[in-house]
Amino acid sequence: MTKTARRVAAALAGTAAVLVATVVPSQASEASATAAGGALSCYGSAYGYWAEPGANGGYAHYPNYGQWDVVDGNCNDINIKTDSTRTVRVCTVNRCHDWKTAPKATWTVIFKNSVPGASYYLQFQGSSSNTGLLAS
Missing domain, CATH: 4.10.810 (Virus Scaffolding Protein; Chain A)
Known part of the structure:
Protein backbone atom coordinates (compact mmCIF):
# COMPACT_ATOMS: atom_id res chain seq x y z
CA MET A 1 0.00 0.00 0.00
CA ALA A 39 -3.16 14.96 14.97
CA LEU A 40 -3.77 11.25 15.10
CA SER A 41 -2.71 9.23 18.11
CA CYS A 42 0.28 6.94 17.72
CA TYR A 43 -1.62 3.66 17.31
CA GLY A 44 -4.61 5.47 15.81
CA SER A 45 -2.38 6.36 12.86
CA ALA A 46 -1.29 2.74 12.31
CA TYR A 47 -1.52 1.28 8.82
CA GLY A 48 -1.34 -2.23 7.45
CA TYR A 49 1.80 -3.56 5.85
CA TRP A 50 2.68 -6.58 3.74
CA ALA A 51 6.30 -7.68 3.71
CA GLU A 52 7.32 -9.24 0.44
CA PRO A 53 8.98 -12.66 0.67
CA GLY A 54 12.76 -12.83 0.53
CA ALA A 55 14.23 -13.86 -2.80
CA ASN A 56 16.69 -16.77 -2.97
CA GLY A 57 16.57 -17.34 0.80
CA GLY A 58 16.96 -13.63 1.64
CA TYR A 59 15.04 -11.75 4.31
CA ALA A 60 11.40 -10.76 3.88
CA HIS A 61 11.27 -7.01 3.34
CA TYR A 62 8.90 -4.04 3.81
CA PRO A 63 8.30 -2.04 1.73
CA ASN A 64 9.29 -3.75 -1.52
CA TYR A 65 13.01 -4.07 -2.26
CA GLY A 66 14.55 -0.76 -3.27
CA GLN A 67 11.76 1.27 -1.66
CA TRP A 68 11.64 3.16 1.63
CA ASP A 69 8.92 4.05 4.12
CA VAL A 70 8.95 7.38 5.99
CA VAL A 71 8.45 8.02 9.70
CA ASP A 72 5.06 9.75 10.06
CA GLY A 73 5.90 11.47 13.36
CA ASN A 74 2.73 10.41 15.19
CA CYS A 75 4.81 8.28 17.59
CA ASN A 76 8.20 8.75 19.21
CA ASP A 77 9.23 5.31 17.96
CA ILE A 78 8.59 2.85 15.15
CA ASN A 79 6.08 0.29 16.41
CA ILE A 80 4.90 -2.97 14.87
CA LYS A 81 2.04 -5.36 15.56
CA THR A 82 2.64 -8.54 13.59
CA ASP A 83 0.09 -11.17 12.62
CA SER A 84 2.61 -13.85 13.60
CA THR A 85 5.62 -13.75 15.93
CA ARG A 86 8.57 -12.51 13.88
CA THR A 87 12.07 -11.18 14.39
CA VAL A 88 12.45 -7.81 12.67
CA ARG A 89 14.94 -5.00 12.35
CA VAL A 90 14.80 -1.44 11.11
CA CYS A 91 17.28 -0.32 8.48
CA THR A 92 17.95 3.39 8.11
CA VAL A 93 19.99 5.20 5.48
CA ASN A 94 23.24 4.51 7.37
CA ARG A 95 22.77 0.94 8.65
CA CYS A 96 20.53 -1.87 9.80
CA HIS A 97 19.89 -1.88 13.56
CA ASP A 98 19.46 -4.66 16.14
CA TRP A 99 16.99 -7.49 15.66
CA LYS A 100 13.86 -7.35 17.85
CA THR A 101 11.35 -10.12 18.48
CA ALA A 102 7.79 -8.92 17.83
CA PRO A 103 5.25 -11.29 19.44
CA LYS A 104 2.06 -11.97 17.51
CA ALA A 105 -0.75 -9.40 18.00
CA THR A 106 1.26 -7.24 20.46
CA TRP A 107 2.52 -3.71 19.86
CA THR A 108 6.32 -3.79 19.98
CA VAL A 109 8.77 -0.88 19.76
CA ILE A 110 11.32 -1.87 17.14
CA PHE A 111 13.17 1.45 16.87
CA LYS A 112 13.31 4.14 19.56
CA ASN A 113 13.48 7.90 19.11
CA SER A 114 12.53 7.97 15.44
CA VAL A 115 12.80 11.24 13.53
CA PRO A 116 9.72 12.43 11.60
CA GLY A 117 10.37 12.29 7.86
CA ALA A 118 13.30 9.87 8.18
CA SER A 119 13.46 7.03 5.63
CA TYR A 120 13.61 3.39 6.71
CA TYR A 121 12.74 -0.15 5.68
CA LEU A 122 12.18 -3.37 7.61
CA GLN A 123 13.81 -6.77 7.30
CA PHE A 124 12.20 -9.89 8.76
CA GLN A 125 14.30 -12.94 9.60
CA GLY A 126 13.34 -15.73 7.25
CA SER A 127 12.07 -15.45 3.73
CA SER A 128 8.33 -15.89 4.34
CA SER A 129 5.92 -13.00 3.82
CA ASN A 130 4.50 -11.15 6.81
CA THR A 131 1.55 -8.87 7.55
CA GLY A 132 0.47 -6.64 10.41
CA LEU A 133 0.31 -3.00 11.45
CA LEU A 134 2.94 -0.24 11.65
CA ALA A 135 2.80 3.01 13.58
CA SER A 136 5.48 5.68 13.51
Missing part, protein backbone atom coordinates in the same frame (compact mmCIF):
# COMPACT_ATOMS: atom_id res chain seq x y z
CA THR A 2 1.44 3.38 -0.96
CA LYS A 3 1.82 6.26 1.47
CA THR A 4 -1.00 8.10 -0.32
CA ALA A 5 -3.30 5.08 -0.04
CA ARG A 6 -2.51 4.80 3.67
CA ARG A 7 -3.34 8.47 4.18
CA VAL A 8 -6.62 8.07 2.27
CA ALA A 9 -7.41 5.03 4.42
CA ALA A 10 -6.65 7.07 7.55
CA ALA A 11 -8.97 9.84 6.35
CA LEU A 12 -11.72 7.30 5.67
CA ALA A 13 -11.14 5.80 9.10
CA GLY A 14 -11.51 9.29 10.58
CA THR A 15 -14.83 9.73 8.78
CA ALA A 16 -15.99 6.35 10.08
CA ALA A 17 -14.92 7.41 13.58
CA VAL A 18 -17.14 10.49 13.33
CA LEU A 19 -20.09 8.28 12.46
CA VAL A 20 -19.34 6.00 15.41
CA ALA A 21 -18.98 9.06 17.66
CA THR A 22 -22.65 9.84 17.15
CA VAL A 23 -23.41 6.47 18.71
CA VAL A 24 -20.55 6.41 21.23
CA PRO A 25 -20.25 9.98 22.64
CA SER A 26 -17.09 9.28 24.70
CA GLN A 27 -15.12 9.04 21.47
CA ALA A 28 -16.52 12.21 19.96
CA SER A 29 -13.65 14.57 20.81
CA GLU A 30 -10.91 12.33 19.37
CA ALA A 31 -12.99 11.52 16.30
CA SER A 32 -13.73 15.20 15.69
CA ALA A 33 -10.03 16.10 15.93
CA THR A 34 -9.17 13.36 13.42
CA ALA A 35 -11.92 14.36 11.01
CA ALA A 36 -10.93 18.03 11.26
CA GLY A 37 -7.34 17.21 10.29
CA GLY A 38 -6.03 17.16 13.86
Whole structure:
Protein backbone atom coordinates (compact mmCIF):
# COMPACT_ATOMS: atom_id res chain seq x y z
CA MET A 1 0.00 0.00 0.00
CA THR A 2 1.44 3.38 -0.96
CA LYS A 3 1.82 6.26 1.47
CA THR A 4 -1.00 8.10 -0.32
CA ALA A 5 -3.30 5.08 -0.04
CA ARG A 6 -2.51 4.80 3.67
CA ARG A 7 -3.34 8.47 4.18
CA VAL A 8 -6.62 8.07 2.27
CA ALA A 9 -7.41 5.03 4.42
CA ALA A 10 -6.65 7.07 7.55
CA ALA A 11 -8.97 9.84 6.35
CA LEU A 12 -11.72 7.30 5.67
CA ALA A 13 -11.14 5.80 9.10
CA GLY A 14 -11.51 9.29 10.58
CA THR A 15 -14.83 9.73 8.78
CA ALA A 16 -15.99 6.35 10.08
CA ALA A 17 -14.92 7.41 13.58
CA VAL A 18 -17.14 10.49 13.33
CA LEU A 19 -20.09 8.28 12.46
CA VAL A 20 -19.34 6.00 15.41
CA ALA A 21 -18.98 9.06 17.66
CA THR A 22 -22.65 9.84 17.15
CA VAL A 23 -23.41 6.47 18.71
CA VAL A 24 -20.55 6.41 21.23
CA PRO A 25 -20.25 9.98 22.64
CA SER A 26 -17.09 9.28 24.70
CA GLN A 27 -15.12 9.04 21.47
CA ALA A 28 -16.52 12.21 19.96
CA SER A 29 -13.65 14.57 20.81
CA GLU A 30 -10.91 12.33 19.37
CA ALA A 31 -12.99 11.52 16.30
CA SER A 32 -13.73 15.20 15.69
CA ALA A 33 -10.03 16.10 15.93
CA THR A 34 -9.17 13.36 13.42
CA ALA A 35 -11.92 14.36 11.01
CA ALA A 36 -10.93 18.03 11.26
CA GLY A 37 -7.34 17.21 10.29
CA GLY A 38 -6.03 17.16 13.86
CA ALA A 39 -3.16 14.96 14.97
CA LEU A 40 -3.77 11.25 15.10
CA SER A 41 -2.71 9.23 18.11
CA CYS A 42 0.28 6.94 17.72
CA TYR A 43 -1.62 3.66 17.31
CA GLY A 44 -4.61 5.47 15.81
CA SER A 45 -2.38 6.36 12.86
CA ALA A 46 -1.29 2.74 12.31
CA TYR A 47 -1.52 1.28 8.82
CA GLY A 48 -1.34 -2.23 7.45
CA TYR A 49 1.80 -3.56 5.85
CA TRP A 50 2.68 -6.58 3.74
CA ALA A 51 6.30 -7.68 3.71
CA GLU A 52 7.32 -9.24 0.44
CA PRO A 53 8.98 -12.66 0.67
CA GLY A 54 12.76 -12.83 0.53
CA ALA A 55 14.23 -13.86 -2.80
CA ASN A 56 16.69 -16.77 -2.97
CA GLY A 57 16.57 -17.34 0.80
CA GLY A 58 16.96 -13.63 1.64
CA TYR A 59 15.04 -11.75 4.31
CA ALA A 60 11.40 -10.76 3.88
CA HIS A 61 11.27 -7.01 3.34
CA TYR A 62 8.90 -4.04 3.81
CA PRO A 63 8.30 -2.04 1.73
CA ASN A 64 9.29 -3.75 -1.52
CA TYR A 65 13.01 -4.07 -2.26
CA GLY A 66 14.55 -0.76 -3.27
CA GLN A 67 11.76 1.27 -1.66
CA TRP A 68 11.64 3.16 1.63
CA ASP A 69 8.92 4.05 4.12
CA VAL A 70 8.95 7.38 5.99
CA VAL A 71 8.45 8.02 9.70
CA ASP A 72 5.06 9.75 10.06
CA GLY A 73 5.90 11.47 13.36
CA ASN A 74 2.73 10.41 15.19
CA CYS A 75 4.81 8.28 17.59
CA ASN A 76 8.20 8.75 19.21
CA ASP A 77 9.23 5.31 17.96
CA ILE A 78 8.59 2.85 15.15
CA ASN A 79 6.08 0.29 16.41
CA ILE A 80 4.90 -2.97 14.87
CA LYS A 81 2.04 -5.36 15.56
CA THR A 82 2.64 -8.54 13.59
CA ASP A 83 0.09 -11.17 12.62
CA SER A 84 2.61 -13.85 13.60
CA THR A 85 5.62 -13.75 15.93
CA ARG A 86 8.57 -12.51 13.88
CA THR A 87 12.07 -11.18 14.39
CA VAL A 88 12.45 -7.81 12.67
CA ARG A 89 14.94 -5.00 12.35
CA VAL A 90 14.80 -1.44 11.11
CA CYS A 91 17.28 -0.32 8.48
CA THR A 92 17.95 3.39 8.11
CA VAL A 93 19.99 5.20 5.48
CA ASN A 94 23.24 4.51 7.37
CA ARG A 95 22.77 0.94 8.65
CA CYS A 96 20.53 -1.87 9.80
CA HIS A 97 19.89 -1.88 13.56
CA ASP A 98 19.46 -4.66 16.14
CA TRP A 99 16.99 -7.49 15.66
CA LYS A 100 13.86 -7.35 17.85
CA THR A 101 11.35 -10.12 18.48
CA ALA A 102 7.79 -8.92 17.83
CA PRO A 103 5.25 -11.29 19.44
CA LYS A 104 2.06 -11.97 17.51
CA ALA A 105 -0.75 -9.40 18.00
CA THR A 106 1.26 -7.24 20.46
CA TRP A 107 2.52 -3.71 19.86
CA THR A 108 6.32 -3.79 19.98
CA VAL A 109 8.77 -0.88 19.76
CA ILE A 110 11.32 -1.87 17.14
CA PHE A 111 13.17 1.45 16.87
CA LYS A 112 13.31 4.14 19.56
CA ASN A 113 13.48 7.90 19.11
CA SER A 114 12.53 7.97 15.44
CA VAL A 115 12.80 11.24 13.53
CA PRO A 116 9.72 12.43 11.60
CA GLY A 117 10.37 12.29 7.86
CA ALA A 118 13.30 9.87 8.18
CA SER A 119 13.46 7.03 5.63
CA TYR A 120 13.61 3.39 6.71
CA TYR A 121 12.74 -0.15 5.68
CA LEU A 122 12.18 -3.37 7.61
CA GLN A 123 13.81 -6.77 7.30
CA PHE A 124 12.20 -9.89 8.76
CA GLN A 125 14.30 -12.94 9.60
CA GLY A 126 13.34 -15.73 7.25
CA SER A 127 12.07 -15.45 3.73
CA SER A 128 8.33 -15.89 4.34
CA SER A 129 5.92 -13.00 3.82
CA ASN A 130 4.50 -11.15 6.81
CA THR A 131 1.55 -8.87 7.55
CA GLY A 132 0.47 -6.64 10.41
CA LEU A 133 0.31 -3.00 11.45
CA LEU A 134 2.94 -0.24 11.65
CA ALA A 135 2.80 3.01 13.58
CA SER A 136 5.48 5.68 13.51
